[in-house]
Amino acid sequence: MSNLEFERITVLPMDEYNQRLVANVHPENWVNPQPADCYDLVVIGAGTAGLVVAAGAAGLDLGLKVALIEKHLMGGDCLNVGCVPSKSLIRSARVVGEIWKAKDLGVNISQHIDVDLATVMARLRRIRAGISHHDSAARFKNLGVDVFLGGGKFASNNTIAVDGQILKFKKAVIATGARAVKPEIRGIEAAGYLTNETVFSLIQKPEKLAVIGGGPIGCELAQAFRRLGCEVTLFHNSSHILNKEDREAAEILQRVLSDEGIRLVLDCQLEEVVTVTEGKRLYFSSNGHRDSVTVNEILVGAGRAPNVEGLNLEAVGVEYDKKHGVKVNDYLQTTNSNIYAAGDICMNWKFTHAADAAARIVIKNTLFSPFGLGRSQLSKLVMPWVTYTDPEIAHVGMYADEAEKMGLEVTTIKIAFNNVDRAIADSEESGFLKIHHKKGSDEILGATIVASHAGEMISEITTAIVNKIGLSKLSSVIHPYPTQAEAIKKAADAYRRTLLTPRTKKLLGFLTKFS
Numbered sequence: 001m002s003n004l005e006f007e008r009i010t011v012l013p014m015d016e017y018n019q020r021l022v023a024n025v026h027p028e029n030w031v032n033p034q035p036a037d038c039y040d041l042v043v044i045g046a047g048t049a050g051l052v053v054a055a056g057a058a059g060l061d062l063g064l065k066v067a068l069i070e071k072h073l074m075g076g077d078c079l080n081v082g083c084v085p086s087k088s089l090i091r092s093a094r095v096v097g098e099i100w101k102a103k104d105l106g107v108n109i110s111q112h113i114d115v116d117l118a119t120v121m122a123r124l125r126r127i128r129a130g131i132s133h134h135d136s137a138a139r140f141k142n143l144g145v146d147v148f149l150g151g152g153k154f155a156s157n158n159t160i161a162v163d164g165q166i167l168k169f170k171k172a173v174i175a176t177g178a179r180a181v182k183p184e185i186r187g188i189e190a191a192g193y194l195t196n197e198t199v200f201s202l203i204q205k206p207e208k209l210a211v212i213g214g215g216p217i218g219c220e221l222a223q224a225f226r227r228l229g230c231e232v233t234l235f236h237n238s239s240h241i242l243n244k245e246d247r248e249a250a251e252i253l254q255r256v257l258s259d260e261g262i263r264l265v266l267d268c269q270l271e272e273v274v275t276v277t278e279g280k281r282l283y284f285s286s287n288g289h290r291d292s293v294t295v296n297e298i299l300v301g302a303g304r305a306p307n308v309e310g311l312n313l314e315a316v317g318v319e320y321d322k323k324h325g326v327k328v329n330d331y332l333q334t335t336n337s338n339i340y341a342a343g344d345i346c347m348n349w350k351f352t353h354a355a356d357a358a359a360r361i362v363i364k365n366t367l368f369s370p371f372g373l374g375r376s377q378l379s380k381l382v383m384p385w386v387t388y389t390d391p392e393i394a395h396v397g398m399y400a401d402e403a404e405k406m407g408l409e410v411t412t413i414k415i416a417f418n419n420v421d422r423a424i425a426d427s428e429e430s431g432f433l434k435i436h437h438k439k440g441s442d443e444i445l446g447a448t449i450v451a452s453h454a455g456e457m458i459s460e461i462t463t464a465i466v467n468k469i470g471l472s473k474l475s476s477v478i479h480p481y482p483t484q485a486e487a488i489k490k491a492a493d494a495y496r497r498t499l500l501t502p503r504t505k506k507l508l509g510f511l512t513k514f515s
Helices: 016-025 048-058 077-082 085-107 117-135 137-142 216-227 249-261 350-369 400-407 423-427 454-465 471-475 486-498 502-512
Strands: 039-044 065-070 145-149 155-158 159-162 165-174 179-181 208-211 232-236 263-265 267-276 279-286 289-295 296-298 302-308 339-341 385-387 392-397 410-416 432-438 444-451
Touching: 016 077, 016 117, 016 137, 039 048, 039 350, 048 065, 048 077, 048 137, 048 145, 048 165, 048 350, 065 165, 077 085, 077 117, 077 350, 085 117, 085 216, 085 486, 117 137, 137 145, 165 350, 208 216, 208 279, 208 289, 216 232, 216 249, 216 296, 216 385, 249 263, 249 392, 249 432, 279 296, 279 302, 339 350, 385 454, 400 410, 400 444, 410 486, 423 486, 432 486, 444 454, 454 486, 471 486
Parallel strands: 039 065, 039 165, 065 145, 165 339, 208 232, 208 296, 232 263
Antiparallel strands: 155 159, 159 165, 179 302, 267 279, 279 289, 385 392, 392 444, 410 432, 432 444
């Protein structure tokens, strides 16, 4: 048995909740096991991808020897600095959004809204700690996984060194994830800034907050902190936020953020950050004009960098670069045939559910594809995603322009939510559903939904695409009335109506005479 070779890990503030978190996902008294003679699978990184690979392989009850290595916190980004804390924060912010709309719904809130950010963040930490046992070292040990806490690196083509020990493997998986990109702005390092890895340690509200980046992370957190009482300025280097998303969807959210009081600085170049008595002053240029803003905190939410450092990948012939991460083929195999990768370390889809899906591919391809037969492919996945703003923006499959670039003729059906009874009753009429289908066919190519709970609705369309269920069959599915998901049936019905050509109508009219 070996003792850990690195210092005790803390997560600030080290209250009862974070103490429970750390006790689960990086226990101070953990003793690494004696390595097996040889492991069927060694996984480096205990984020979503690594956890799913390890649990899946060990849980098959086939007597496989599996090792899992983690140098920081098990659970990775999702549990510790991503999905779980951010959605807990967003839930509190949504309450404020509902209160803002209350008067229009006939409910008068007579008192000033008092947001206690310390309590909001304590709730976040409590929820995270309560969920953390699912990703704990003890749970994975009980599943039959040998858990090693420490920094793992390749020592040879079939060995990995961790905490002074050598683990021999038949197959290995790199699942070390990614981190926030360090911004290239003069003076920001000295002034200090927050990322998704540090923002959830806040216990006091920053009165003025600058958010750098108008992608999903930046938009989600900008809206949340604005609703929780911060004065927010959002900087983005493009002409509109979410510039990789459906343009019309992004424009709806952009109007919402502006209406909620977020200052949007678009087409901007951030030049310098200077520490002043009042806080941090950002100098920037936008549309040819130079300006500045003074804030208490800066939150950087622009870009992710793969964690490739310290793995000694060169020694085992695994190609990588510092921007895109580890190079893999469609089977998630690296340039070393015995080493695979999954998750943010190698994929453009940087979502928890994408890492989970990739991990399942890795299990199949490393353990159950003899001589390469029957391997699963990353390119076969149908990947939905959601930006968890209010309204949410959910997407799956192709955008119309993507399909057209592939030489496909596309027809788009759009259902505005001001034509959906439940959305009208909910006063949530600004969104829409778009379904792109192959011209002359009911085959669904992709869809975008803008709605308060778009993320809960997109799975129906994802299921249809995966199982090759066309719009005609969707039209026959009974949807409860009134629900906002009825928009999907309306879109399917709209397709069915296009089948009623003059000739078809004439035939139907003839048949009615004999009915």
